[in-house]
Amino acid sequence: MLLTVNELSVSFGGVHALDLSHFELNDKELRVIIGPNGAGKSTFLDILCGKTKPDSGQVLYNDIPVLGKTEVEIANLGIGRKFQKPSVFPSLTVFDNMLLALKMKKSIFASLFFKPTEEIDVRIRQVAVKVGLDKELKKIAGELSHGQKQWLEIAIVVLQDPKLMLIDEPAAGMSDEETEKTGELLLELSKHHGIIVIEHDMKFVEQIAKDLVTVLVRGKLLVEGSFSQVRNDQRVIDSYLGRANVQLENF
Known part of the structure; x- marks a missing residue:
């Protein structure tokens, strides 16, 4: 088992943000987590990457306890995080952004004057091809489209060679075209990485949810199942879609 979570709980100001009794993820499994705003989805990823400290619980990654470790220590274990908003260096080229991902233990200044070896150059270009940015390597990152910036973020995570990727609302x-391409990219990446994706776009979820879908509501696990099972579960319809004037086909 790549990831095992037990009795994970955290509160903010007396409000339970997450109260997750159990969660498991297999190696090379792509799991989509859905739920309304405030369901605890991003909080869960924040805990897994070390950004937020829980009040209690257990998180095992490859049977290694994660809680109590720093964000850097967790990243070095092999857990990579892509946040919802792209945080690339807009004044640097796509290539240099990707180079920094490989040279993350050095300062930005030192990395910019570092001459990449042929092996590093090949690695960056391979990942650029994978995410569809091979023709944009010399382009300034700030000039990329929103979708391309998201792909660059994903490339940066891939270059850190994680076994588990945490992807927030990609x-x-x-x-629509960018969304479909992103889905294809994540499905391809899931052949080599375990991936947890948080998403609200149900058409996109349907595209990528080949394994289980997990539904969180008010910090708790509501249900897990295939996309079809979750889509037709009355508890999900009531809790996530609302009761009034909602058509199931919109889900």
């Missing part, structure tokens, strides 16, 4: 703000 389709947000994308065109």
Whole structure:
């Protein structure tokens, strides 16, 4: 088992943000987590990457306890995080952004004057091809489209060679074409990485949810199942879609 979570709980100001009794993820499994705003989805990823400290619980990654470790220590274990909003260096080229991902233990200044070896150059170009940015390597990152910035973020995570990728709302703000391409990219990446994706776009979820879908509501696990099972579960319809004037086909 790549990831095992037990009795994970955290509160903010007396309000339970997450109260997750159990969660498991297999190696090379792509798991989509859905739920309304405030369900605890991003909080869960924040805990897994060390950004937020829980009040109690257990998180095992490859049977190694994660809680109590720093964000850097967790990243070095092999857990990579892509946040919802792209945080690339807009004044640097796509290539240099990707180079920094490989040279993350050095300062930005030192990395910019570091001459990449042929092996590093090949690695960056391979990942650029995978995410569809091979023709944009010399382009300034700030000039990329929103979708391309998201792909660059994903490339940066891939270059850190994680076994587990945490991806927060990758389709947000994308065109239909970009969304479909992102889905294809994540499905391809899931052949080599375990992936947890948080998403609200149900068409996108349907595209990528080949394994289980997990539904969180008010910090708790409501249900897990295939996309079809979750889509037709009355508890999900009531809790996530609302009761009034909601058509199931919109889900």
